[in-house]
Amino acid sequence: MPPAYIPLLLFSLLVLAFPVVTLIVFKYLRPGSRGGPAKFQPYECGILPETSTRGRYFARFYIIAMLFMILNVETIFLFPWAVLFRGWLAAHLAAFALLPMFVFLGVLLVGYVWLYKKGALDLA
Amino acid sequence: MSPMLHSILAFVQTWWVELLCAVLIVLVVPLIAVYIVLVERKAMADMRARLGPMRVGPHGLLQPIADALKLLFKEDLIPDNADQFIFWLAPVLSMTAALTSMGAVAIGPWFQVARDINIGLLFVVGVGALGPFGIVLGGWASNNHYSIIGALRSTAQLISYETTAGFALVSGFLLAGTLNVRAIVETQRTDQAWYVFLAPVGFFTYLIAWIAETNRAPFDLPEAESELVAGYMTEYSGFRWSLYFLAEYANMIVVASVGTTLFLGGWLRPFPNVRWLAGLDAAPTLLLAAVGAYCVFRAGKQPARAQSMFMWAVAFGCFVVAAIFTLALPFSHLPLERMHDGLYGAFWFLLKVSAYIYIFMWLRFTLPRFRFDQLMRLGWHILIPLALVNVVDVGIALALSSEFGINRWVAMVITTAATLGAAMLLLHWNDKYAAAASAALLTDSSIAEDTHAG
Numbered sequence: 001m002p003p004a005y006i007p008l009l010l011f012s013l014l015v016l017a018f019p020v021v022t023l024i025v026f027k028y029l030r031p032g033s034r035g036g037p038a039k040f041q042p043y044e045c046g047i048l049p050e051t052s053t054r055g056r057y058f059a060r061f062y063i064i065a066m067l068f069m070i071l072n073v074e075t076i077f078l079f080p081w082a083v084l085f086r087g088w089l090a091a092h093l094a095a096f097a098l099l100p101m102f103v104f105l106g107v108l109l110v111g112y113v114w115l116y117k118k119g120a121l122d123l124a
Numbered sequence: 125m126s127p128m129l130h131s132i133l134a135f136v137q138t139w140w141v142e143l144l145c146a147v148l149i150v151l152v153v154p155l156i157a158v159y160i161v162l163v164e165r166k167a168m169a170d171m172r173a174r175l176g177p178m179r180v181g182p183h184g185l186l187q188p189i190a191d192a193l194k195l196l197f198k199e200d201l202i203p204d205n206a207d208q209f210i211f212w213l214a215p216v217l218s219m220t221a222a223l224t225s226m227g228a229v230a231i232g233p234w235f236q237v238a239r240d241i242n243i244g245l246l247f248v249v250g251v252g253a254l255g256p257f258g259i260v261l262g263g264w265a266s267n268n269h270y271s272i273i274g275a276l277r278s279t280a281q282l283i284s285y286e287t288t289a290g291f292a293l294v295s296g297f298l299l300a301g302t303l304n305v306r307a308i309v310e311t312q313r314t315d316q317a318w319y320v321f322l323a324p325v326g327f328f329t330y331l332i333a334w335i336a337e338t339n340r341a342p343f344d345l346p347e348a349e350s351e352l353v354a355g356y357m358t359e360y361s362g363f364r365w366s367l368y369f370l371a372e373y374a375n376m377i378v379v380a381s382v383g384t385t386l387f388l389g390g391w392l393r394p395f396p397n398v399r400w401l402a403g404l405d406a407a408p409t410l411l412l413a414a415v416g417a418y419c420v421f422r423a424g425k426q427p428a429r430a431q432s433m434f435m436w437a438v439a440f441g442c443f444v445v446a447a448i449f450t451l452a453l454p455f456s457h458l459p460l461e462r463m464h465d466g467l468y469g470a471f472w473f474l475l476k477v478s479a480y481i482y483i484f485m486w487l488r489f490t491l492p493r494f495r496f497d498q499l500m501r502l503g504w505h506i507l508i509p510l511a512l513v514n515v516v517d518v519g520i521a522l523a524l525s526s527e528f529g530i531n532r533w534v535a536m537v538i539t540t541a542a543t544l545g546a547a548m549l550l551l552h553w554n555d556k557y558a559a560a561a562s563a564a565l566l567t568d569s570s571i572a573e574d575t576h577a578g
Contacts, residue, residue, distance in 0.1 A: 002241075003138075003139075004238060004239060004240055004241050005238065005241060006135070006139070007139050007142035007143055007145075007146060007237055007238065007239075008227050008228075008237055008238040008241070008247075010143065010146060011142075011145075011146035011149070011150075011224070011227045011237045011238075012220070012224045012227065014146055014147070014150050015150055015219075015220050015223040015224050015227075016216075016220050018150050018154075018219070018223070019215070019216045019219045019220065019367050020216060022196070022363060023212075023216070023363060023364070026196050026197070026363060027200070029196075029197070030196070030197045030198070030199070030200070030362075031197070031199075033199050033200075033201070034199075037204075039201065040201065040202075040203050040204040041203065041204070042203050042205070042266070042267060042268040042269075042359065043203075043268060043270075043358055043359060049268070049269060051269075052267075053267050053268060053269055053271075053272045054267075057272075057276060058276075061276055061279070061280055064280050064283065064284060064500075065280075065283065067504075068283035068284065068286065068287065071287040071508065072283075072286060072287055072290065074287075075287060075290035075291060075294065078290075078291070078294045078515065079246065079290075079294065079297065079303075082294045082295075082297035082298045082301075082515075083297055083301060083302060083303060084301075085298050085301065085519060085522065086298070086299075086301035086522065087301065089522055089523060089526040089527070090526070092526075092527070094523040094526065094527045097519075097523070098519060098520070098523055101516075101519070102516070105512065105516065109512075112508075112509065116505070116557075121500075121501075121504040121505060122497070122500070122501065122504075
């Protein structure tokens with residue numbers, strides 16, 4: 001590990017300790033809990049829940065998750081390209097810098113238009 | 125034991141600024157977050173012609189402390205059929221993700237936990253992306269219908285806008301050519317322009333996408349009070365609830381810091397290369413002295429002696445910090461230049477971050493909440509293609525100015541006009557499409573009785 005990351009590691013441990021220590025310390029400092037079993041029912045505006053929440057959900061959320069995977073992987077490919085871009089321009093490699101990414105984005109654009117037409121991007 | 129002690133001492137000697145920063149961030153950011161809440165309530169009250177909190181301390185200045193104490197001592201309920209461990213873990217995860225991403229943010233040129241790590245903003249984005257896990261796990265573990273619906277909505281919203289947020293960052297990285305926070309700011313100094321002027325559409329998409337990512341109004345559907353009680357936080361009370369709350373505000377600070385670093389020139393003062401505007405360096409001293417003088421002026425008018433003493437203390441603090449700034453002023457080229465640069469950089473950085481956070485609040489008080497299908501349509505149909513077109517256009521502008529010698533401002537105007545044209549087309553298509561979709565919904569007999577659908 002490069003040494004610059006060691007303070008970052010200590011920092012993240014410190015950050016993790018903040019909520020954990022506060023939760024544990026105040027568990028013993030605060031006054032105890034009072035009240036009957038009704039208090040520990042799920043809060044659904046006073047109506048007793050009739051069904052479990054561990055059921056089925058709207059399938060559209062699954063499509064959204066898949067589209068997110070595709071597009072976010074695309075973003076990951078864009079990051080190194082963006083970082084190297086100005087270096088390529090300085091070396092007069094503009095066509096080399098632009099064209100492959102245009103082809104890549106063009107392929108994705110075709111897919112995007114197809115999804116648009118199919119209505120996969122709507123949640124309504 | 126002794127060699128180990130030695131190596132620890134050597135480590136502390138090398139990294140004491142970073143370690144100090146780490147401790148300060150953990151201690152101060154939650155405090156700043158609760159004071160942002162106070163500022164938000166005051167600004168909201170002002171826009172609605174009310175006074176806001178006035179009771180605790182002069183002008184309600186101690187209200188956040190009182191709120192924090194109340195929340196710490198509040199009863200802490202865990203519902204019987206909740207998943208105990210995940211219920212416990214989820215808010216901790218949200219809070220940790222939000223605060224850890226502060227580690228790579230640089231507050232001025234010298235105050236940064238992870239100094240000169242070359243992945244810089246990538247670390248912020250990567251760690252920040254753990255936040256949605258806290259939300260979805262919290263909603264699932266609560267075992268409550270409102271919670272699970274809120275968590276699902278929230279997850280769908282966060283992942284939809286994450287892509288736009290990534291593309292907006294890419295348009296900034298194209299201009300900066302690096303992910304290192306310090307290098308990004310220094311490139312803006314050598315380029316003699318904040319990137320908000322070279323990639324205005326990039327900044328615009330960044331602003332919108334990250335408002336949605338932080339679950340702030342007008343995109344605060346996950347916690348829509350009027351329909352979902354409190355969304356994924358419904359079952360949370362006391363300190364666990366305030367952990368979610370702190371995470372939201374810490375996220376706001378991170379987003380504002382990243383936006384400031386990448387698009388608003390970081391810790392550079394306006395026009396850092398213009399010699400005759402060096403008078404702007406007096407701004408921190410003057411601003412703090414003005415705040416102190418106002419506190420002195422108000423101190424005599426407080427109703428109680430304790431309150432006027434508090435005002436005097438605030439005024440004294442302002443004057444002390446103003447004096448520190450004045451004393452550091454002559455050292456811009458001497459051995460103490462680090463102190464000078466660090467102090468003044470931190471001032472400009474925090475000023476820009478505050479302005480950015482004020483925009484968050486302003487939008488919250490001005491705009492009504494989106495409906496869920498409107499939110500998804502804005503994200504998928506308009507913002508994602510717009511941000512993508514913007515990435516391509518920023519690349520073309522850079523290529524035009526370096527290959528064909530076109531002035532970069534001319535190239536910027538041409539490509540921005542192209543991007544805006546694309547945005548107009550997208551809006552036009554979306555309008556046609558939305559009208560057709562609504563008509564189809566209305567003729568669908570199965571939901572004909574629900575007149576509010578579509």
